[in-house]
Amino acid sequence: MGAALFAFCLLADLGAQASVASDGSAPELPGAPGFVPGILALQASGTSESRAGVAPLIPGFIPQSFVAEILIPRLALELRNPDLVFAAWYSPRIFWEYPNPSSLAGQLPNASAGSSQALAPAPASEPLILHTFGLALDARTSRSVRLTAAAGGSIGEPDYTTLPQVLGTGQATLPPVVELAAASGQAGVVATLSKRWQVSLAAQGSHWQWLDIPAGLAPGTVTSQTSASAEPAAAFRLTARDTLGFGTAVGWVSYSTGNGAFIVTPAATWKRHLDRDTDLNLRLGLTYAHLLGSLPPGALPVFGTSETQAVAPVGSAEIILRLARYDQIVFLGRAFAGVDFYFDPVLGTGQPRGSATAELTAVLVPSWTVSLRGDFATILEDVPFPPGGTPPDETAFSLTLAVRRRVTENFYAELGGKWANRGPTLDTPDFRFDQLQLWAYLSLIGTTRPIPRPALPRE
Helix, strand or coil: CCHHHHHHHHHHHHCCCCEEEEECCCECCEEEECCCCCEEEEEEEEEEEEEEEEEECCCCCCCCEEEEEEEEEEEEEEEEEECEEEEEEEEEEEEEEEEEHHCCCCCHHHHHHHCCCCCCCCCCCCCCEEEEEEEEEECHHHEEEEEEEEEEEEEECCCCCCHHHHCCCCCCCCCCCCCEEEEEEEEEEECCCCCCCCEEEEEEEEEEEEEECCCCCCCCCCCEEEEEEEEEEEEEECCCEEEEEEEEEEEEEEECCCCCCCCCCEEEEEEEEEECCEEEEEEEEEEEEECCCCCCCCCCCCCCCCEEEEEEEEEEEEEEEEEEEEEEEEEEEEEEEEEEEEEEECCCCCCEEEEEEEEEEECCEEEEEEEEEEEEEEEECCCCCCCCCCCCCCEEEEEEEEEEEEEEEEEEEEEEEEEEEEEECCCCCCCCCCEEEEEEEEEEEEECCCCCCCCCCCC
């Protein structure tokens, strides 16, 4: 695998030499006076990652020991000038694992109701390939107006550890899919009206689809979700340290079962710069959700009851700070806790969800970065399930550690590990986590674009 990575990076370097560049002296484009073409560059990278540890091979199955190898080539096209940055990229994720998930075919899953229809994956001789792609745009149409947009997606065969990245970091119940497609996008415009006032409009949408739906799937099983929302907002700079904001998000969500919901969430925000090293962000609001369509046979009640509407408070608190600095080492921290109204893309339910995140990063100039992150999420209300069935996974936590070393300007290595698990709601009788992940990894990354040295934050 190391030889493959070296060959890929060598070919990428040759491709990057064909990049086209122009400076400000280039002739203006017709119909676009003052436009600077900027720099058009082809960037490429390759990652080789080795893993070993314990994890389920398919959602709902008993965790077991495994070894895995991952190869991730990536090709990107970037356009940059003073007022515009655009990037588009494509990256296949090639995943080998032993034992192969197909060795579990015919066994019964032990965990969630969402995993009760386990499938037989691809033959053991074939790797799992997940094609991923994305684009991003950041443009200034004037000194006071900024446009941003980003979109991404994936299609193919994700392994167990990749499913939460496709469906959402806090997603607890994972579908036993072998092949799926997912896409999401967001766009926004921000206009500065004065030194104190700023208005914005943000929109986002997402979709996921189970591609290899088996015959005889249980009635009411969710095989796709589509959602979209838009949020106009305004912010007022009250003092040099305080900014107040208010916005209302309006959206809808739809499931393959034919039902969905209309959602309205007005919320107020307060951002305060406590001191040179600390920022505090608070948000408080209310979500109103109204059921759309009718509940199909076998599906879980959208709001956990037979009600056609739900109202719940939402809010969050976040603190970002520089903890300490010693010579060429700085410690950065972030803590977040909040409650939102979460529409589960797998179960097809809408429930209040609590979540928390804590991050600690140490930057050791000029070559080292060490980060530790913990995530936790759980549904705050019971989700009904069929009598005699197993409660679905509604609680998930993870703890990740990564140590990165910049070896050269085009090559770096990363060593780390992950501890994670899933289980039902915390008040479930005989509660237990049953989807243990505990594994370590080593990644080697080569890129045609010089990697910036770790730097200390500005004073």
